Amino acid sequence: MGDLNLNRLQPDQREGKILLDLEEIHGFKCLISEPTRVMQNQSSLLDVMLTNKPELFRESGIYNPELSDHCMIYGVVKEKAVQYRNKIVQVRSYKNLD
Numbered sequence: 001m002g003d004l005n006l007n008r009l010q011p012d013q014r015e016g017k018i019l020l021d022l023e024e025i026h027g028f029k030c031l032i033s034e035p036t037r038v039m040q041n042q043s044s045l046l047d048v049m050l051t052n053k054p055e056l057f058r059e060s061g062i063y064n065p066e067l068s069d070h071c072m073i074y075g076v077v078k079e080k081a082v083q084y085r086n087k088i089v090q091v092r093s094y095k096n097l098d
Contacts, residue, residue, distance in 0.1 A: 008045040009035060019048070027052050031060035036071045047073045 008030060010016040023030060028050040035043035047070055049060055060075040 004048055005046055006048075008048055009043070023050060029054045031057060031075060032062060032073050034062050034071075036062055036073060037069055038071075039069070046070065049073055049075055 004019065006015040006019040007013070008016055008019050011020050022028065029052070031049045031051060031054060032045065032047065035045050036047040037044045047062075051057065056077055058076045058078045060073070062071040062073055064071040
Protein backbone atom coordinates (compact mmCIF):
# COMPACT_ATOMS: atom_id res chain seq x y z
CA MET A 1 0.00 0.00 0.00
CA GLY A 2 1.28 3.44 -0.72
CA ASP A 3 2.48 6.00 -3.20
CA LEU A 4 4.45 3.89 -5.65
CA ASN A 5 4.62 6.62 -8.33
CA LEU A 6 3.65 4.06 -10.95
CA ASN A 7 0.52 5.06 -12.84
CA ARG A 8 -1.75 2.03 -12.90
CA LEU A 9 -4.23 3.73 -15.25
CA GLN A 10 -1.75 3.62 -18.15
CA PRO A 11 -0.92 -0.05 -18.75
CA ASP A 12 0.47 0.73 -22.21
CA GLN A 13 3.31 2.82 -20.73
CA ARG A 14 6.36 1.45 -18.90
CA GLU A 15 5.25 2.54 -15.40
CA GLY A 16 1.83 0.96 -15.62
CA LYS A 17 3.19 -2.22 -17.17
CA ILE A 18 5.69 -2.68 -14.31
CA LEU A 19 2.92 -2.44 -11.72
CA LEU A 20 0.54 -4.74 -13.60
CA ASP A 21 3.33 -7.29 -14.09
CA LEU A 22 4.07 -7.23 -10.34
CA GLU A 23 0.40 -7.84 -9.61
CA GLU A 24 0.27 -10.77 -12.02
CA ILE A 25 3.52 -12.40 -10.86
CA HIS A 26 2.69 -12.25 -7.15
CA GLY A 27 -1.07 -12.79 -7.45
CA PHE A 28 -2.03 -9.38 -6.09
CA LYS A 29 -5.26 -7.52 -6.70
CA CYS A 30 -5.50 -3.73 -6.57
CA LEU A 31 -8.39 -2.62 -4.37
CA ILE A 32 -8.29 1.00 -5.60
CA SER A 33 -9.65 1.62 -9.09
CA GLU A 34 -10.35 5.37 -9.07
CA PRO A 35 -7.68 8.00 -9.82
CA THR A 36 -5.91 9.27 -6.71
CA ARG A 37 -4.32 12.31 -8.30
CA VAL A 38 -6.54 14.50 -10.47
CA MET A 39 -5.14 17.51 -12.26
CA GLN A 40 -6.76 19.81 -14.82
CA ASN A 41 -5.65 17.86 -17.89
CA GLN A 42 -4.91 14.36 -16.57
CA SER A 43 -5.61 11.91 -13.78
CA SER A 44 -3.49 9.09 -12.45
CA LEU A 45 -3.67 6.21 -10.00
CA LEU A 46 -0.39 6.50 -8.09
CA ASP A 47 -1.54 5.42 -4.62
CA VAL A 48 -2.43 1.75 -4.70
CA MET A 49 -3.49 -0.90 -2.22
CA LEU A 50 -2.37 -4.36 -3.33
CA THR A 51 -3.40 -7.55 -1.60
CA ASN A 52 -3.41 -11.26 -2.31
CA LYS A 53 -6.49 -11.72 -0.09
CA PRO A 54 -9.14 -9.21 -1.20
CA GLU A 55 -11.83 -11.19 0.63
CA LEU A 56 -10.43 -9.89 3.94
CA PHE A 57 -11.55 -6.33 3.12
CA ARG A 58 -15.10 -5.16 3.66
CA GLU A 59 -14.56 -2.00 1.60
CA SER A 60 -11.85 0.21 0.18
CA GLY A 61 -11.73 3.49 -1.66
CA ILE A 62 -10.38 7.00 -1.80
CA TYR A 63 -11.07 10.10 0.26
CA ASN A 64 -10.23 13.60 -0.91
CA PRO A 65 -9.90 16.07 1.99
CA GLU A 66 -8.63 18.77 -0.45
CA LEU A 67 -5.39 19.13 1.55
CA SER A 68 -3.01 17.71 -1.04
CA ASP A 69 -2.80 16.95 -4.73
CA HIS A 70 -3.23 13.24 -3.85
CA CYS A 71 -6.36 11.62 -2.44
CA MET A 72 -6.01 9.40 0.62
CA ILE A 73 -6.73 5.69 0.24
CA TYR A 74 -8.37 3.49 2.85
CA GLY A 75 -9.32 -0.12 3.42
CA VAL A 76 -11.67 -1.53 6.04
CA VAL A 77 -10.79 -5.05 7.16
CA LYS A 78 -13.56 -7.50 8.02
CA GLU A 79 -13.73 -8.26 11.71
CA LYS A 80 -13.12 -11.83 12.72
CA ALA A 81 -13.55 -12.27 16.46
CA VAL A 82 -12.98 -15.80 17.67
CA GLN A 83 -14.94 -16.77 20.75
CA TYR A 84 -13.22 -19.29 23.01
CA ARG A 85 -14.89 -21.22 25.82
CA ASN A 86 -14.08 -20.04 29.30
CA LYS A 87 -11.55 -22.21 31.10
CA ILE A 88 -11.07 -22.61 34.82
CA VAL A 89 -7.43 -23.17 35.63
CA GLN A 90 -6.31 -24.28 39.08
CA VAL A 91 -2.82 -23.32 40.12
CA ARG A 92 -0.83 -24.13 43.19
CA SER A 93 0.41 -21.32 45.38
CA TYR A 94 4.19 -21.27 45.64
CA LYS A 95 4.17 -18.46 48.18
CA ASN A 96 5.14 -20.64 51.17
CA LEU A 97 7.25 -23.18 49.27
CA ASP A 98 10.65 -23.83 50.78
